[in-house]
Amino acid sequence: MNDYWCIPSKEDADFVACMEDVLDVYELPYDPMYPVVCMDEKPYQLLDDVRQPLPVRPGDNQKTDSEYKRNGTCSIFAFVEPLGGRHHVGVHEHCTAIDWAMEIKYLSDEMFPDAKKIILVMDNLNTHKAASLYKAFPPSEARRIIKRLKIHYTPKHGSWLDMAEIELNVMTRQCLSRRISTLDKLKCELSAWEMERNRDTAKIQWHFQTGDAREKLISLYPTLSSVTF
Template sequence: MEKNELKPHLKRQWCISKITGDFIARMEQVLWLYNLPYDPKYPVICFDERPCFLIGDKVEPIPMRKGKVKKEHYSYEKHGSCVLLMAIEPLTGKRFGKVYKQRRKQEYADFMFELSLLYTDAHRIRLVQDNLNTHNNSSFYQNMEPEKAFGLTQKFEFYFTPKSASWLNMVEIEFSALSKQCLSDRIPSQEELEKRVMAVIKDRDDKKVKFKWQFTKENARDIMHKSYTQILTKT
């Protein structure tokens, strides 16, 4: 009997929005950025946020034993949620994360200020992020004194990914790793989640886990040639 190569229990999801001139413009800016040589004065950093749901067990799970996997009861308890803000520097393996109770302009401004303190020698931080309503300079001015806010606007240079194109943000690779190592587990409290997440982040930071982006704007022009042509011919 031939081995069945189909694996219906495994699947991957992705989403790509309608390819417009704005989509291509943002995509090419990000791809250009990823292809630049390393420059400590202008570090490229990828940032995003991830909601984390706090889940507890109703029934005590059966602990993992040698040769056996941990067993959880299907029922669970909801304990609210929190959010993980995460930034990585792909070319150096440097990373910074912080867990907050909620996602507002205040948390974004606080995170970016702390991130800026890690790059005091950099002229400007080139930040890749999505176009969420909190991801802009107004967050600084609404939560800080004007001079401090202005300083951050001069420190950060924003590069926005296209709508529905999170695959262009390398921090998603980091979220995937964190999910496999801890975030997919049932964690009942923000304190425990923060402890576990920070331990994984520290381990990956100590190991300097880096990312090498392969997809270039030339690849995009080749693969999306039809879309490029359609946009060019529009009046």
């Protein structure tokens, strides 16, 4: 929840509407035919050692020199089904519309090919649009994929409402808190991490509900004039 304290400083009806929409999604009961999936992405810098680390000794941590070499950047796409415990990580050299579209096709056809509708929660990045699928696939294919999705966007300054951000934080602690020098090595490491997460059917329990929002974030809700309903 990196930007929790970046929520609007005053009432914001747009924020509230998006927030309550996402919170309603999180209260849906688990249904494998209508899986709720959260998606997020992050940049990652590939780093290599300039000097070889010292050999690890029993009972001691590896000694790594502070100097490092930059080997470029890439983008990591993370998908998590909080209630079903399904996970997927994709690594791309870039984070273009086409990269996102390829990951969405994987979500549709590989992760949940039998689902009637995939309920997708993500932030409103400019590439996270139906239009991106038309940049990657023929119109009939783009439309086929879009029709399998029901998209819910988190509000601006509300990425903490995306459970895939929790997934990325776990990934960083367990897999990325060290230097990884090449794209191939990163893909290999994250593939192994993904397999372990799926093997463990790691789930996310979300506790923040609409009632909590209306109490703790009351300052974001518009003040209503006296109106008879």
